[in-house]
Amino acid sequence: MSHEAVLHGHESHGHDDHGHHEHHDTFLTKYVFSQDHKMIAKQFLITGMVWAVLGGLMSVLFRLQLGYPDASFPWLESILGKWAKGGQITPEAYYALVTTHGTVLVFFVLTAGLSGTFANFLIPLQIGARDMASPFMNMLSYWFFFSASIVMLSSLFVETGPFSGGWTAYPPLSALHDASPGSKTGMDLWIIAMALFVVSSLLGGLNYIATILNMRTKGMSMTRLPLSIWALFFTAVLGVLSFPVLLSGLILLIFDRNFGTSFYLSDIFVNGVGALSNEGGSAILFQHLFWFLGHPEVYIILLPAMGMVSEILSVNSRKPIFGYMAMLGSLFAIAVLAFLVWAHHMFVTGLNPFLGSVFVLLTLLIAVPSAIKVFNWLTTLWRGNIRFTPGMLFAIGFVSLFISGGLTGIWLGNAALDIHLHDTYFVIAHFHIVMGVASMFGMFAGVYHWFPKMYGRYLNNSLGYIHFWVTIAGAYMIFWPMHYEGLAGMPRRYFDFSIWESFKQFADLNRFISTVSMIVFAVQILFLINFFYSIFKGRKVTVQNPWESNTLEWTAPINPGHGNWPGEIPEVHRWPYDYGKDGHDFIPQTTPVGADETGTH
């Protein structure tokens, strides 16, 4: 059905409740300043992908330094100029790369790129709404993200370099212009970009919450929502409650940086400058404010992946998700606990030991809902009839990575172990596996699974399989051995280990890790080729419901127009997980409950 026909169908039923709706979309209103949630989702996705490539490339560059600290690569100088004099990355450039990699991947890729994409795409389609509660705010959310991207990108080209004090931006390093070249203009731009980003995520988050609560179609009670929607709901709540705290922390930082206040500064003597007049501030205050967002942020990244994985595992196992209510309860528990554990990032800051012990208890408590989720996923696979679509493979990979990375969380959450492992490669291994790679897998799973709905075409399966197997093997080869480096106390954020008697024994391992990381990066390019080729030339989707799934988005036309359903929005009669019930392979949510059906959810 053409876009035009969809619009007319949509109109004739008198459902045009969006005053802004235009009949003749111009290029500008359709592709650029679009208010269609599906187009905004694609904008988030593609911007996120651009950042993922940049951020990934940065990691390849700094891995080059870590793997080959003595080698010189003349071509590096030709692309990085003074940042790689003589073909060797300078410490300054190294720290800028590490910092930007972290910031970009955490916020721009795994927050905006992940929940921005899928909250926008899935919420209206899966709950049965024509669009978001406020399509205009939704559009603003993307454009704030876009401007944040532009500012962040521009900071890479500042003469003194982008911010280089780590993505956590701890003051005084981030507050003092003279403490590091990256703390000059680069840091101001970093703060502005982050502030714009917070605005974007608030506009998005409020919209997602309002839409889920108010715009569900007839029959779609909260407990009939797919778990992907529940996860996105909790994600939005976490974001709305925690991002403002980061913003307030950053505003105080701006004041300390530029207007002579002393929120974070006290008793400081800077080499070459002398004693500063600031007294009475607390550098630790920023860490509290930062991690009050920072820890929920981890779940903002992880929950959407969990939700989509639950959905994809169930669809492709042809089995209901096991323990829907337990899944929901554990999502809720994680969302609540997310706000009560931030200080576990601060066990070694001189925190009151009693306070530390409370945070140990609450942190390890998170392992309980996490364990419930893992066992429920395993039980979902058990006695299923599994179809290995690329989306399903990535969902299974997610569970594997979530287990591996989650278990090391039990090590780090225990303060008595953290006191040794804090800020070592063990931490890098832990959070890259459980949050970075796992959520990336959730994102890939989502892209492979919903690509047919996004573009009306399929991605190439064989490339998807290659992408999955190389990525999961590579991810483990990169991050598994880092645990060993961490157990030796090898610190994070070191430019070069060759002067350290305690850590230099890992030189060959570092080279191995760097080599694998390049291969894994190369395979991601393969995914990009697949993605962009398939948008235009992929195999066309010919059936409305290619995965034989129960959820509402597959009742919409193959290429849904703005408004999603021509005619009435379908009514929902059951939960979305009736797979393999009463001898039926699947029963869509729109099918009324039959008289002879066994107990319904």
Added chain:
Amino acid sequence: MTLFLSIAIIALIYVVIFQIAKASEYVSILKGEEASRKQNNKINGFLMVAFLVLGFIGIYVCNKAYYGKTLLAQGAASVQGEKVDQMLWITLIITGIVFVITQVLLFWFAYKYQESDNRKSFFFAHSTKLELIWTAIPAITLTVLVIFGLRNWFFFTGEAPKNAMVVEVTGKQFGWIFRYPGKDAIFGKKYYKNIDPATNSVGIIWDDNYSQDDILTEQTMYVVKGQPVKLIIGSRDVVHDVGLSHFRLKMDAVPGIPTTMWFTPKYTTKEMREKTNNPNFAYEISCDQMCGNGHYSMKGIIEVVEQEEYDLWMAKQKPQYFVAFPEKDPTAVKVDGAAKTDSTTKVATAKM
């Protein structure tokens, strides 16, 4: 030229892989979607088990190659560190068991329950009993870990023993400054505005009587084997972190907010050299908190020695007061008999 050549080769590899993938898609269309899906299922199902087996082999190989290079293999060098290692082992065993069980189940289920015409999926949506089991077991296990952990945590962060030697550690971009309280065992007061990088690197207040025997050293700190050491940690610019991987401890150095940490070293540096078979072994202090461009080079050394050697070393140290005011140093002006009496009386009056 080689750059372009390698780019061309890489591009070619992409094109080849892409073409093969395209071709396989055409083949699958010819074969029919159903048939090709089944074939893909078989391949991926097999790869699931293969990945599981190869993964465990990989873990074995990695462990064989690198376990010996972790500090776990050479043992902790402090009483605290031994407790950390013990905790590491307990946690490793518990999480290791869970890891093996869940990963095996995951990949085995994926392989075993791959799509088959002979099987219908089992409609199994809920079981309160099962869910209670896997809520309770992790909860109990974690309680055990929390109890062990907190007992150690309160020991590590608790009061240092009375006989502990006290050393003040100050981080700066990019090095470490150590201060010993001298004979009176009390540190003189300090104020950061008094800092003078050349003679008074931590900002000691010279008017404070306790300050005049304080000893300052840079980069290397001496402690005594078997005697508890309490570190009073601070920073004069940005946040640093005193990372003692051999002692299994670390603590941030925060400007304006002093922190403390104590430990009891068990082996002298010499003993560790023999123990690790590494003549270059040193107890290194690594900065573990991002502190600027020189972060990676911010190294300090702790020399753990026997008491006699420590006494000898200490005897050679000159109080910083005399470094700052050489004219008041009784040893330096010994040559000049007249000046000597003069300066000692000055010091004596200052002390009163």
